[in-house]
């Protein structure tokens with residue numbers, strides 16, 4: 001099968017062609033980061049307009065690079081949520097038009113299922129498995145008893161990890177998106193500022209990062225008021241250590257409780273070097289297999305959407321032309337039916 005997948009949920013316009021749910025024939029990602037940088041974050045209206053400008057050439061490029069003809073395609077997949085409503089709309093409309101024109105089935109796909117199944121493009125996922133989803137808008141522990149069936153056992157109660165990274169980065173005067181800058185600075189640090197860890201109630205798999213973010217802002221403001229020098233790298237390291245400790249500890253505890261065969265890391269923050277190293281070391285020690293996507297498949301891309309859509313395509317679970325962008329689409333509700 002050949003699935004053409006479209007992703008426009010946030011600030012990347014991306015189109016991919018995926019063979020048999022596994023092989024990436026093309027995966028074009030047109031990032032809008034340079035456009036949004038001067039605003040310090042993603043501006044929804046600007047994002048929609050950029051998607052409109054870029055979507056057609058991105059589709060053409062992805063088809064061209066894949067080396068297959070439009071008439072060879074088996075299905076069109078598109079991210080229908082969650083994400084920015086106006087941004088989602090652009091991808092959904094493009095996908096519907098293509099599906100209609102080519103008389104192909106349409107598969108409305110969940111963005112976070114995409115992040116998780118990015119792993120299936122390079123690894124063999126085994127069940128039950130547990131996914132740690134860390135991205136710009138989500139921080140979740142997702143249990144999958146079998147392929148394509150999602151159960152969220154923990155989630156953030158306030159900021160997502162990526163969001164916290166971006167806010168801390170901003171306070172440390174880095175441009176948007178600041179996650180990679182904080183990561184780099186943390187690696188360079190000699191020593192760390194001591195910061196709190198939000199464990200929440202015993203046994204809870206939920207997360208909270210807004211208190212940590214406030215603690216960072218306090219440290220910055222207090223040293224400023226006292227006219228003292230602050231080593232930003234030690235702040236970055238302290239922040240990163242707190243985040244990694246909590247993410248690692250809760251993931252391992254949940255993996256043990258549910259007796260999973262694998263831990264699967266995914267989402268934009270899965271590119272974080274500190275997190276990749278810490279989880280790898282801890283999983284080695286516990287004898288728990290850990291899957292991590294290559295850097296190129298951590299941030300938003302359409303290949304991962306094609307991989308998730310394949311789960312539904314092979315079960316014949318296709319969507320009607322009626323789909324629309326759903327900013328708050330539920331992951332659990334998107335689970336496969338059979």
Ligand code: ATP
Pocket residue numbers: 009010082083111115134135136137138161162163165166177178179180183267268269271272273298299300
């Ligand atoms: P969602 O997937 O929840 O809808 P999103 O698609 O906007 O949100 P992603 O593209 O998956 O998010 O991830 C982007 C986030 O990842 C940004 O917040 C960015 O700062 C963060 N990020 C990227 N690289 C790193 C890194 N090395 N360390 C920490 N954070 C990082």
Ligand code: MG
Pocket residue numbers: 010011012300
């Ligand atoms: Mg993005």
Ligand code: FE
Pocket residue numbers: 111115135136267268299300
């Ligand atoms: Fe994402």
